[in-house]
Amino acid sequence: MVIYEDLAETIKSGKWRPNTKLPSENELVAHYETSRETIRKALNLLSQNGYIQKMKGKGSFVLDVSRFDFPISGLVSFKEVAEKLGHDSKTIVEELELIKPNEEIRTRLNISHKDSVWKVIRSREINGERIILDKDFFNRKYVSHLTRDICEGSIYEYLEKEVGLKISFAKKEISVDELTEEDHRYLDLKEYDHVVVVRNYVYLEDASLFQYTESRHRLDKFRFVEFARRGV
Amino acid sequence: MVIYEDLAETIKSGKWRPNTKLPSENELVAHYETSRETIRKALNLLSQNGYIQKMKGKGSFVLDVSRFDFPISGLVSFKEVAEKLGHDSKTIVEELELIKPNEEIRTRLNISHKDSVWKVIRSREINGERIILDKDFFNRKYVSHLTRDICEGSIYEYLEKEVGLKISFAKKEISVDELTEEDHRYLDLKEYDHVVVVRNYVYLEDASLFQYTESRHRLDKFRFVEFARRGV
DNA sequence: AAGTGGTCTAGACCACCAT
DNA sequence: TGGTGGTCTAGACCACTTC
Structure with missing residues (x-):
């Protein structure tokens, strides 16, 4: 998913600092010119992989990925x-x-x-x-x-x-x-x-x-x- | 999600043997009287957690969960x-x-x-x-x-x-x-x-x-x- | 009340598979 | 060709947070 990659890259690059708020789902819908469900699928992936924390009524926030260094998780060789x-x-x-x-x-x-x-x-x-x-x-x-x-x-x-x-x-x-x-x-x-x-x-x-x-x-x-x- | 729980329970109970085909998404839609996206969310969860394998054009198949015994995975105490x-x-x-x-x-x-x-x-x-x-x-x-x-x-x-x-x-x-x-x-x-x-x-x-x-x-x-x- | 994420819907088009 | 899953859409209603 291209939107997921894009957001993940932005977070990994440090352009969005930990604890800052992401654009709201509606703002992302406007930015990527897509539907809300599509944005939500990307955000859910980010959440699963430890990039963000979603909070009902508040928004999505960047987690501190730097602490999750070097995952042998998954199948990496x-x-x-x-x-x-x-x-x-x-x-x-x-x-x-x-x-x-x-x-x-x-x-x-x-x-x-x-x-x-x-x-x-x-x-x-x-x-x-x-x-x-x-x-x-x-x-x-x-x-x-x-x-x-x-x-x-x-x-x-x-x-x-x-x-x-x-x-x-x-x-x-x-x-x-x-x-x-x-x-x-x-x-x-x-x-x-x-x-x-x-x-x-x-x-x-x-x-x-x-x-x-x-x-x-x-x-x-x-x-x-x-x-x-x-x-x- | 109640549909996920229901399907996971059916698989764990052994009512559906490994390698058998699940009902198609459309059949599940009819059975649970819900929309296809909702069914797909449940199936995706099952896939993530190792219960089923989805194959494009073929269907979803039950994996052999018995081999995935005793996961300390996650946060279980x-x-x-x-x-x-x-x-x-x-x-x-x-x-x-x-x-x-x-x-x-x-x-x-x-x-x-x-x-x-x-x-x-x-x-x-x-x-x-x-x-x-x-x-x-x-x-x-x-x-x-x-x-x-x-x-x-x-x-x-x-x-x-x-x-x-x-x-x-x-x-x-x-x-x-x-x-x-x-x-x-x-x-x-x-x-x-x-x-x-x-x-x-x-x-x-x-x-x-x-x-x-x-x-x-x-x-x-x-x-x-x-x-x-x-x-x- | 306005903004946020959580959930669901009914429909569409596509790629893949079996026949 | 008809059935399957993969992806996306535009809209709805809800619960929660903030002001």
Whole structure:
């Protein structure tokens, strides 16, 4: 939605300070030359995403977004986050192969032993330390082709732009697990004896499960931020 | 919204199996005797919350909610979660006092040294082990009165039903921290030398920050689940 | 009383899907 | 082609806030 983007951009740019009042819905209707429902849909999105607070009888007010820094919320990829933070980051493709899934992966991807699966293991280096280990498993039915080159960049970008897959939603699970032999091999662990594990089940537009990802973070470098509205 | 509740209930009850097609928007319009936009608002909520997947030209389909078990998502309290899981749980009020906030708390609650603050420390026992330590700080401006009795139940319930506070949104932050002296005192830590810390900044309807909470979980008992749609 | 957001309506046109 | 969801419109009535 173009109106949402426009308003969000104005707020993010700081042109409207926190706690100031937005133009009223009727004023926005006049400004964008559209209907009130359309304006309201844009404002509701802003509200959901923590940009504004709407108050009946009073108006809509800008929230202090600067405090909601660096959301790993949603489905943003490592590359996007690293770029946003301006960190020196590097991706190392440790393993890339087409496998017959074992039982764990079959269960997680909800497939049979006849299917084959792309297995990608990448470590992520930030400021010279390997602190994240990403293990991706793609159902081959949806991803026929994968190369080292692609894995070194953003797989998501490739899948969305080149393959044309439409990623729709995901279920995320965060927990803390004990170290595996792989963690030892591919991460600079220091003295820590656990990792934070983010498990992600990713679905396409037609609700088919096409990817399972395990993102293993060194304890001290993990951070997750979320904005949540009550009741929704 | 009553239509949303009704549809969500039908799905949760299992009356509509996963992957089955919902009645079309027009059919729902006829059934609920309302307008299409109203139906669409309800369906959009269901989609956001992971109940259904909408497909252009095809219809809306029930997702498998059973996999999205036990969301700590949003602002649900310990009590609600424990009850949902049917666990043997107990709350111990370790400390309750009105304090002059130190610098850390002043910063977190964004208040001055003249303000006073309720400090509540509670440990949470599940199946005989104290595994969560909740530290709550309430700006006294909004919470004038607090007793041990209230803290043993649900403070949120008290604040919303008795005091009439309208909780609106929150910013949540998850990280892993080293143990403090308090963790040692109030938790059964086993061999673990870190805790998962969930920091919550809670805001009222008028966007005023009234509470800061630190929820400290034993590593092995922490779990966080989230459903997320791409792009939103 | 005037202005604000909250909710709903009846209708329109479009893009996509199955047939 | 007919049915589906996606988007938008112009208008209405309500509840709340402010003056």
